[in-house]
Amino acid sequence: MLRDITLGQYYPADSIVHKLDPRVKLFGTMIYIVSLFVMRGVVALGVATLFLFCVIRVSKVPFRFMVRGLKAIMVLLLITAVFNLFLTPGEPLVSVWKISVTEEGLTNAVMMAIRLTFLILGTSIMTLTTTPNxxxxxxxxxxxxxxxxxxxxxxxxxxxxxxxxxxxxxxxxxxxxxxxxxxxxxxxxxxxxxxxxxxxxxxxxxxxxxxxxxxxxxxxxxxxxxxxxxxxxxxxxxLRYAGRDGAAYLLLLGYLAVVIACRILLPWPQ
Amino acid sequence: MEMIRAEQLVYEYIRRDEEGNVEAISTALDHVDLHVRPGEFIAILGHNGSGKSTLAKHINALLTPGEGSLWVDGKDVSLEENVYDVRQTAGMVFQNPDNQIIASVVEEDVGFGPENIGVPTEEIWQRVEESLRAVGMLKYRHHSPNKLSGGQKQRVAIAGVMAMQPKCIVLDEPTAMLDPNGRRDVIRTAHELNREKGVTIVLITHYMEEVVDADRVFVMDQGKIVMQGTPREIFSQVGKLKEYRLDVPQVTILADMLRQAGLDIPLGVLRREELVDAIMRAAM
Amino acid sequence: MRESMSIILDKVNHIYSPDTAYQIQALRDVSLEILDGQFIGIIGHTGSGKSTLIQHLNGLMRATSGHIYFHGKDIYDEDFDLRELRNRVGLVFQYPEHQLFETTIFDDVCFGPKNQGLSKDEAGLRAFEALRSVGLPEELYYQSPFDLSGGQKRRVAIAGVLAMKPEVLILDEPTAGLDPAGRDEILDLVARMHRERGMTVLLVSHSMEDVAKYVQRIIVMNQGQVMLDGTPKQVFAHYKELEAVGLAAPQVTYLMHELVERGLSVDTEATTVEEARASLMEALTGLVAARRDIHVPGKD
Structure with missing residues (x-):
């Protein structure tokens, strides 16, 4: 049961993600977290999802390892989702007694759950591909x-x-x-x-x-x-930066730019 | 110059109560003299609480003598400025394999010591590779220590010390938590380093069968060195060894019993083959 | 002694982390019958499955497949009370002193009996009895367990399980990390429990020499399977196979076999120093006497 927590466990594999400079992965994780909170709308969500899954794929870490880390925070995830679901003011969709679920609440709950899940997955990539040292x-x-x-x-x-x-x-x-x-x-x-x-x-x-x-x-x-x-x-x-680290930085900044652009340029909620 | 020279070494553990008053004093080392030549393999035997680990920690300057003096490779361990020199000269391997591995990858752990003493990067890599090869763990260099057996972890710990290129290694009960396979590997590794690299070895243990191949054996009891000599000299005093609560190997006890029953068996039998030969001679 | 089976294992398998890269089959079709009142040694090196095996016996681990019966009842039946099983099958883990937590030794030993639902007085009585049986001096009972020596702590931890009055006592390497004197104390204590209380005892160890003089039966585990099962003498007769898997029979076993190979007629079944001495003296004095009887012409 307790063995299932993957956070902080290195998964040895020979991938380009493993070889990246840890600073890239650190900043990358931060950029990704920022992007999760900046993102609005379905397109941005799609971009964030695609980006995440591409990186997971490239890292050669089996997907089920990533998911295992999620089990540990399931409770937290549910609590956050429930709070968002019931406590967000707005247009009620369903109302039972004094409790009502609003459209905004539903959107918030889903977005929050996705954000937290992606946040854990994103951080897990860093810890799974980088030795603690x-x-x-x-x-x-x-x-x-x-x-x-x-x-x-x-x-x-x-x-x-x-x-x-x-x-x-x-x-x-x-x-x-x-x-x-x-x-x-x-x-x-x-x-x-x-x-x-x-x-x-x-x-x-x-x-x-x-x-x-x-x-x-x-x-x-x-x-x-x-x-x-x-x-x-x-x-x-x-630590010495190699060519691939520069490329990775460009990719990360490009990704962030796209997410921000989605927020500014595309109308939301869609 | 002697590798280790201890003269009249005294160390006391003082237990104080909450107000700082002295509650109890226990003498862990009681006027210990010890002389070890470079390249020697010595073993220190004793039951738990006999003071053998306290002595070990002095050799690595983890403890400072209360009274008396100790020189390691000519350096006085009591002097503050010698501490890091001494630790580099006399490396130390501890009992619990888990609690002495710092890094999460074998090779990074072996590199920890050289990093601390400021060895240039290229040379660290050379030293790590050499040390891991010397203990037979090179193929595990990218592994996580958590996935290794106890004996393998201890060999990684030995490699970590070897990478600092010490003249002497003190092993403080390195096999107490291992199974027979692990114990055999660790002791063999210590002998190989002694033979092939000329490293002085101080092996601290309570298993008598591990000291059979040592050059000299010291027995400690209540903070004093109570017996010393070659393994054969030590093993010939079965009665005394039992008094010091040591576990005399079966063949040694049997040989002693047979000799006392009047058979012509030599004193201090160390190995099975010796006893087989002696019995066959007696039967002729 | 009652000849009933207290525990039966039927084709028990256990797989760690199934369907992952780290999948390990720790137990492979293990079938065993443990008789009431037996004193058994379970031998195997690290990773042989011996620790996994014993955790199945009180239901702390669940078999991936197979059945375990306790006094004829399947412990995986839905209406089987696992807590009751744990009361009756006491398990002392490796380095048990690491589980001590109470402020006094006495309270710590009371923990088990209290969990069994006994009253405070009754639990206290059990604790006294258990502490006395492990031979801890009475003046220490109300002190902190953390001030004791390693060997004493371990005896307190064993008392913590004994106070639950189990029928079956399982100990996982109870002598690990102790010096010879501490080791003998613990083994003598366990042997006394078996002798005086008629407890079924399972002693896990990786040292053949330690268990040889105590147990009636040895089960050798290797790679998750039962490799050998029999009396110490039967098991040690396979000393060459034992050595091949990194386990050694007692030194005297090798000695006696080597002497036989060299033509001396001695008892190869000797496993303790005493037995070896007796057999050797007999063989050697016999030889000397025989030599005296032979009349050598021209020599007298």
Missing amino acids: QLTDGMEKALMPLSKVGVPVHAIAMMMSIALRFIPILIEETDKIMKAQMARGADFESGNLLRRVKNMIPLLVPLFISAFRRADDLAMAMEARCYQGGRGRTKMKP
């Missing part, structure tokens, strides 16, 4: 200017990359502790919300303890290998 390198380099104003960019980047590496390990551990407590008769599934939260204690306490122990061990292992922060550090895989 590359991602960190990308972020570190992209954010380096901030270190001049005292932001500990290297430390943040390192923290993120370690967090990403340990996500699968901690998920596995959660699974294990859960089973161990279930073997002692623990019940994680039934009862009301309060009861369920209380039932989580036997899971959360050991998990925290284990996470701290791992953090302690890891810090020592890093120190033993002469880690002393970003100072004097070289890179095994330094």
